[in-house]
Amino acid sequence: MIKVLEPGIETTVQDKGREGYYEIGMPPSGAMDRYSYLAGNLLVGNEENASSLEITYMGPKLQFEEDAVIAITGGEIPPKINDEPVPMWTTLTIKKGDILSFDFVKSGARVYLAIAGGIDVPVLQGSRSTYTLCQIGGFEGRALKAGDELKIGEMQETSVKEGTAIPDEFIPAYKKSHEIRVIIGLCSYRLTEESKQRFLDLEWKVTPEANRVGYRFKGERLNFVEREQPFGAGSNPSNVTDLGYPIGSIQVPDGIEPIALLNDAVTGGGYATIATVISTDLSHMAQIKTNETVKFKAVDLDEALEARKEVRRKLDKIRELTTGQK
Amino acid sequence: MSDKAIISPLPGVFYRKPSPEEGNYVEEGQQVEAGDVIGLVEVMKNFHEIKAQESGTVESFLVENETVIDAGQEVAKLK
Amino acid sequence: MKELKPRYDLGGDEFIFVELAQEMSLEANFRGIAITQKLREKNIEGVVDICPSNASYMVRIDPEVIHPHRMIEELKAIDNSIEDLSDIQIESRAVDVPVLFEDPWTHEAVMRFRDRHQDPESTDLEYAARINGYDTKEDFIKAITDSPFIVSMVGFVPGLPFCFQVVPREQQIEVPKYVRPRTFTPERTFGFGGAFSVIYPVQGAGGYQMFGIAPAPVFSQDTRLPDFKESIVFPKQTDLFRYRAITREEYDSIREEVEAGTFQYKTCDISFKADEVIEDPKKFSEMVMRRLYND
Structure with a gap:
């Protein structure tokens, strides 16, 4: 059992996500920084889909009421056990009665707390991920509150030696300005060449x-190509006949402020989408904070698929390290 | 006594008052104790209270009301 | 069908987006339904989600199992295999969907967000009736409730049905969305935006005109309700929703049934060919009404 003494600002239970329900309007939810989440599970010997805590901006204060093996990955929100700093990206043990807490965020925006066995909450449509908008999944369909008690599950498949650490080359570093790769397309024909x-x-x-x-x-405001709006689309030039939104797609309602849709987003609607963040860079998006800056870089499909392979190679290396097997 | 700062642990919009109709939590020159609320930060549609981490006199605010601030930014100086 | 020129595009490395037409039409909707049905039957490895929508559809894939370009070739082949509308057989169900028009809950929200509306002086219903050329609100409600709507897309949030009325194009109602979206819409609001009516499954932000409220849910986790035993959402693409205006008395009694876990939608299975609808929407709608209420 893990007791929540302080919840942090938005701490939720997440796993790989709820896949296969997009057609009924259900977004996948799941860990936003999938790379850090998967690395965390590898460090504690969990099955790939064991659920972890996703911690945003400010860490919770948790009291462990049993011994456990944990790992903390993601951006930099420095963890402490009984007020003593402990390393991130490392297999740690924590004893019954110990308190895990966090310092202020140093870089990035989210960290993942993986616990050997995972967090035991009910499975809904194949996933333990929290989807707060509909109040489903995770711990009672919501972010944690003080006083909540979390049960540890049984999704550990191998034991990892305490102190196993992921080398620096596999740990992403974040600055305050970011480059995010996108594939331009979808309804980008609606933007003028100049605005694109x-x-x-x-x-x-x-x-x-x-x-x-x-x-x-x-x-700045982006401009749309002038046209007579097609039947069913709605009157604003940024409107299209309601369509599906890919995860990571970017829309510009009224041309004013672009929105990148992420794990808990609406699955469709009536705004023109102009580009999609490539799947690997969604992990990077999760580590961007309010008031930081982003530049979007257009890439082609080959580069996106190569980036995907690269992430897989890194995770395979981490697996070799934690299991001692090739 | 050396200068001390009050830091916001979160990024977001900084407010000096609990609501638009009310007065500021604290004014410059006022004495605060550790744990006193000196402002709010709004992010992800949540409001988070910013508290003095130690006691002292508020010498000056370093950010204006309703400006967007970074995580870890100093919002006020104490002495 | 010749006029539809599908456009294939990438939504990042995991999504294929196919725009069948820029404007909404039953032809485009039926074609999307037919293609996605065939795609489902093919059971292609690497396909994660198949998401038909109004005049377009989207497929999510694992690009390491099936290359996006290969997927696009598959979709083009399916598209080519559908000759014309008479090829498209649709298994649907007609549903009686009660709606309380001008209810106190959405009225409160209508008044609260007047400053975000095109016409702060009228209600959403009065405004929509006027710009669609109806003399009275009652005539407008009659137009909405006289003919069924086809659920042309499910999405936005879980279980939200986008519904397109089965009437000749010149009779189709069209309204703009709010000038600035509201921060609040009551759960089960019956709304209208563009050429689509919707029921909001959960409370939340929204931009559609608000005309009333449905007593029965479209999204529920209450597995006592017979309609929600299999899935937490009720609407399915191709459903034929007939909105029926009800009194406050009937509204309250349906609410009690929902709370007690006994409510069940009145439905009737209907199988049809796409060209029957396109060729004579009026005749088709009358058939649906007869089947739903007289059979």
Whole structure:
């Protein structure tokens, strides 16, 4: 059992996500920084889909009421056990009665607390991930509160030696300005050529509206190609006949503030989407904070698929390290 | 006594008052104790209270009301 | 069908987006339904999600199992295999969907967000009736409730049905969305935006005009309700929703049934070919009404 003494600002139970329900309007939810989440599970010997805590901006204070093996990965929110600093990206043991807490965030925005065995909450449609909008999944469908008690599950498949640490080359570092790779497309034909270029040239500032649903950016107004709106689309030039939104797609309601849709986003709607963040860079998006800046870089499919392979190679290396097997 | 700072652990919009109709939590020159609320930060549609980490006199605010601040940014100086 | 020129595009490395047409039409919707049905039957390895929508569809894949370009070739082949509308057989169900128009809950929300509306002086219903050329609100409600709507897409949030009325194009109602979206919409609000009516499954933000409220849920975790035993969402693409205006008395009694876990939608299975609808929407709608209420 783990007792929540202080919850942090938004701490939720997440796993790989709820896949296969997009057609009924259910977004996948799941760990936003999938790379750090998977690395965390590897460090504690868990099955790939064991659920962890996703911690945003500010760490919780947790009292362990049994011995456990844990690992903390992601951005840099320095962890402490009984007020003593402990390393991230490392297999740690924690004893019954110990208190895990965190310092202020140093870089990035989210960390993952993996616990050997995972967090035991009911499985809903194949996943333990929290989807707060509909109050389903995770711990009672919501972010943690003080006084909650979390049960540890049984999803450990191998034991990992205490002190096993992931080498620096596999640990992403985050600055305050970010480059995010996108594939331009979907309804990008709605933007003027000039605005399409400006979308890529500008440094966009992340507004306080940046959460698991999406990130909203401030910059300059983008312009749409003038046209008579097609039947069913709605009257604003940024409107299209309601369609599906890919995860990571970027829309610009009224041309004013672009929104990148993320793990808990709406699955469709009536705004023109102009580009999609490539799947590997969604992990990076999760580590961007309000008031930081983002530049979008257009890449082609080959580069996106190569980036995917690279992430897989890294995770395979981490697996070799934690299991001692090739 | 050396200068001390009050830091916001979160990024977001900084407010000096609990609501638009009310007065500031504290004014410059006022004495605060550790744990006193000196402002709010709004992020992800949540409001988080910013508290003095130690006691002292608020010498000056370093950010304006309703500006967007970074995580770890100093919002006020204490002495 | 010749006029539909599908456009294939990538949504990052995991999504294929196919726009069948920029404007909404039953033809485009039926074609999307037919293609995604065939795709489902093919059971292609690496396909994660198949998401048909109004005049487009989307497929999510694992690009390490099936390359996105290979997937696009598959989709083009399916598209080519569908000759014309008479090829498209649709297994649907007609559903009686009660709605209390001008209810106190959405009225409160209508008044609260007047400053975000095109016409702060009228209610959403009065405004929509006027710009669609109806003399009275009652005539407008009659137009909405006289003919069924086809659920042309499910999405936005779990279980939200986008519904497109089965009437000739010149009779189709079209309304703009709010000038600025609201921060609040009551759960089960019956709304209208563009050419689509919707029921909001959960409370939340929204931009559609608000005309009333449905007593029965479209999203529920209450597995006592017979309609929610298999899935937490009720609407399915191709459902034929007939919105029926009800009194406050009936509203309250349906609410009691929902709370008691006994409510069940009145439904009737209907199988049809796409060209029957396109060729004579009026005749088709009348058939649906007869089957739903007289059979």
